[in-house]
Amino acid sequence: MNAVATDTTKAPKTSKDWDMAAIAPFVALALLLVLGYFANPNFVSLANLTNVITRSAFIAVIALGATYVISSGGLDLSVGSMVAFVASLMILFMNSGAVADPMLMLIVAMLLALILGAACGLTNGLITTVGKIEPFIATLGMMGIYRGLTTWLSQGGSITVRDRELQQLYRPVYFGDVFGVPIPIIVIFVTAAIAAFVLYRTRFGRHVIAVGSNEEVARYSGISVQKVRTIAYVIQGLCVAVAVIIYVPRLGSTSATTGILWELQAITAVVVGGTALRGGVGRIWGTICGAFILEIVGNIMLLSNFVSEYLIGAIQGAIIIIAMLVQRTLMRK
Amino acid sequence: MRRRTFGIAAAALAATVAIGPGVSWAQEAKKVTIGVSIPAADHGWTAGVVFHAERVAKLLMAEHKGLNVIVKTSADPASQANAVQDLAVQGIDALVILPTDPDQLVSAIQQVKDDGKFVALVDRAPSVNDNTIRDLYVAGNNPALGEVAGQYIAKTTPDAEVVIIRGLPIPIDQQRQDGFDKGIEGSKVKILDRQYGNWSRDDAFRVMQDYLTKYPKIDVVWCQDDDMAVGVMEAISQANRTDIKYVVGGAGSKDMIKKVMDGDKMMPVDVLYPPAMVATAMQLTAGGFYDQVPVSGNYILDATLVTKDNAKDFYFPDSPF
Numbered sequence: 001m002n003a004v005a006t007d008t009t010k011a012p013k014t015s016k017d018w019d020m021a022a023i024a025p026f027v028a029l030a031l032l033l034v035l036g037y038f039a040n041p042n043f044v045s046l047a048n049l050t051n052v053i054t055r056s057a058f059i060a061v062i063a064l065g066a067t068y069v070i071s072s073g074g075l076d077l078s079v080g081s082m083v084a085f086v087a088s089l090m091i092l093f094m095n096s097g098a099v100a101d102p103m104l105m106l107i108v109a110m111l112l113a114l115i116l117g118a119a120c121g122l123t124n125g126l127i128t129t130v131g132k133i134e135p136f137i138a139t140l141g142m143m144g145i146y147r148g149l150t151t152w153l154s155q156g157g158s159i160t161v162r163d164r165e166l167q168q169l170y171r172p173v174y175f176g177d178v179f180g181v182p183i184p185i186i187v188i189f190v191t192a193a194i195a196a197f198v199l200y201r202t203r204f205g206r207h208v209i210a211v212g213s214n215e216e217v218a219r220y221s222g223i224s225v226q227k228v229r230t231i232a233y234v235i236q237g238l239c240v241a242v243a244v245i246i247y248v249p250r251l252g253s254t255s256a257t258t259g260i261l262w263e264l265q266a267i268t269a270v271v272v273g274g275t276a277l278r279g280g281v282g283r284i285w286g287t288i289c290g291a292f293i294l295e296i297v298g299n300i301m302l303l304s305n306f307v308s309e310y311l312i313g314a315i316q317g318a319i320i321i322i323a324m325l326v327q328r329t330l331m332r333k
Numbered sequence: 334m335r336r337r338t339f340g341i342a343a344a345a346l347a348a349t350v351a352i353g354p355g356v357s358w359a360q361e362a363k364k365v366t367i368g369v370s371i372p373a374a375d376h377g378w379t380a381g382v383v384f385h386a387e388r389v390a391k392l393l394m395a396e397h398k399g400l401n402v403i404v405k406t407s408a409d410p411a412s413q414a415n416a417v418q419d420l421a422v423q424g425i426d427a428l429v430i431l432p433t434d435p436d437q438l439v440s441a442i443q444q445v446k447d448d449g450k451f452v453a454l455v456d457r458a459p460s461v462n463d464n465t466i467r468d469l470y471v472a473g474n475n476p477a478l479g480e481v482a483g484q485y486i487a488k489t490t491p492d493a494e495v496v497i498i499r500g501l502p503i504p505i506d507q508q509r510q511d512g513f514d515k516g517i518e519g520s521k522v523k524i525l526d527r528q529y530g531n532w533s534r535d536d537a538f539r540v541m542q543d544y545l546t547k548y549p550k551i552d553v554v555w556c557q558d559d560d561m562a563v564g565v566m567e568a569i570s571q572a573n574r575t576d577i578k579y580v581v582g583g584a585g586s587k588d589m590i591k592k593v594m595d596g597d598k599m600m601p602v603d604v605l606y607p608p609a610m611v612a613t614a615m616q617l618t619a620g621g622f623y624d625q626v627p628v629s630g631n632y633i634l635d636a637t638l639v640t641k642d643n644a645k646d647f648y649f650p651d652s653p654f
Contacts, residue, residue, distance in 0.1 A: 040547065042546050042547060043546075045546065047546065048543075048546040051542050051543075051546065055539060055542070151374065151375060154380075154653070155374060155380060155653045156373070156374020156375060156376065156377070156379060156380030156383065156653055157374070157377050157380040157381075157652075157653025157654050158377060158560075158653075160588075175571055250538070250567065251534055251535070251538065251563060251564060251567055253534075253563070255376065255377060255534070255560070256374075256375055256376055257375075257376055257533055258535070260533075298539070299543055302528055302540060302543040302544075302547070303543060303546065303547050309499070309527055309528050309529055310502065312528075312529070
């Protein structure tokens with residue numbers, strides 16, 4: 001029933017033993033790929049698919065963190081504003097010229113982003129655990145704070161990397177590739193592999209699931225519930241920082257509207273991927289699949305000629321619900 | 334009662350005017366307070382509004398000794414309604430307002446107008462927009478923003494295949510689209526596609542990437558907004574496509590005006606929808622008080638085509654937008 005159980009049981013021998021809940025998102029993804037081909041044959045071109053998967057990198061990486069937070073029984077609504085806030089501070093640091101050597105500057109700026117992300121995550125975590133405020137309200141408040149601070153930093157305008165040389169040096173992190181694979185795609189899979197390892201193979205990972213499925217039982221088993229939850233938020237913050245590191249080189253600027261509604265997309269990706277919103281189940285690869293599904297649905301809408309631009313939102317919603325229904329039917333088998 | 338007082342004041346004022354130059358000394362000391370209520374800077378364009386309102390407030394106060402200009406920013410219609418009331422309580426002679434949502438602010442504005450103050454409405458008009466609610470209406474020209482872009486494209490590249498990125502599904506956007514269609518009427522310009530980019534750089538990047546996949550040949554991109562142009566340019570340069578001749582944005586952000594000024598081939602022109610229009614309303618209002626020039630009515634700014642030659646007139650390097 002849950003991912004941890006799957007990993008500890010023996011390898012499935014017949015199709016009946018397969019964990020349908022884990023496979024369902026991939027079936028939905030496959031169906032979408034077929035639908036996309038019929039909408040526009042260009043859809044399956046390598047160029048388009050790499051574009052789409054590269055674009056999904058931000059949501060995918062953020063959603064990995066959200067998988068931790070949600071499966072531990074929490075929720076983080078502040079991630080979209082956190083992206084804007086961390087990215088703005090990172091760009092301001094790059095503009096400050098604190099480090100003379102461009103390459104070194106870039107590395108320091110990336111480290112700074114990671115530290116800031118972790119600090120933001122820690123703040124969210126402490127407010128919900130030590131402050132004992134409902135995660136929904138605590139992170140809703142933080143969402144306003146990060147967004148407001150970003151608007152203040154940018155004075156309502158935009159914050160742009162000023163140094164051309166630095167921008168050219170940084171650009172390949174989004175636009176470059178290694179043996180033909182765009183760097184953001186590599187980042188998605190490396191981050192997911194680490195996240196999967198920690199969640200499925202370490203004691204901390206098992207604690208996250210335990211805390212999410214039953215807080216009381218976890219506490220009686222000697223798990224520090226607060227510590228586990230707080231660390232989950234820190235992981236979320238780190239994931240946001242990784243997303244920022246690949247986001248900044250794309251346009252080289254942020255504005256007060258950067259990352260608006262990304263939190264909802266991340267949560268949708270997590271749920272479409274098979275993680276329960278009530279906690280206790282975490283599916284890393286499902287989340288990645290969910291992020292791909294979201295971006296692909298939008299892409300198909302744009303490439304097809306038969307959907308009016310006014311109806312795109314409605315059709316997107318319908319496809320997501322149908323994808324979830326397909327999953328449910330598969331799980332009942 | 335208040336109205337009657339105003340009537341007497343107006344009569345007195347008229348009398349002063351009638352006497353004419355003889356009392357010019359009175360003008361020097363004339364005390365006037367103008368309240369300016371604008372949206373808080375929540376994106377590029379409104380940040381420009383705030384910048385220009387504050388810039389011109391200083392200029393006006395330096396020019397006229399007795400003039401006091403109070404600039405207040407508000408984040409949403411409810412707090413703006415409060416801000417308008419606060420201004421009215423402080424005692425203003427005129428209100429210059431760029432409403433966050435005009436229909437929600439009608440009653441607050443109406444109250445100021447009914448008290449006999451001069452009301453200048455900027456950019457966003459409520460459903461009823463006549464002299465019962467305001468004296469002066471200053472606005473950019475949304476249909477013309479589309480039309481000027483359409484005409485430029487039809488003239489420069491008569492048989493261009495164009496992709497369009499729209500803003501958000503609101504009336505302003507529709508007016509711009511209709512204007513564009515009018516601008517290319519009768520030419521061979523062909524519209525390949527129209528999709529929403531929500532006036533966001535990231536969404537424009539996404540839509541442009543998909544356009545590039547969908548259409549092997551695109552001549553011109555019309556994205557009617559300078560913020561979205563940033564995302565469009567990035568998507569084009571990533572795809573290494575050389576078929577796109579140029580991009581037409583709109584509004585007049587400093588980065589895009591700079592590109593036009595520098596003769597960037599991809600950004601040959603920009604179409605103006607200037608946040609500085611709030612300053613136009615402030616200048617006219619002050620002019621009405623100090624120079625006794627008639628200023629009531631509609632003042633619709635042209636959607637000026639910014640080219641390499643006139644770009645420097647619209648370039649504000651210090652503005653956030």
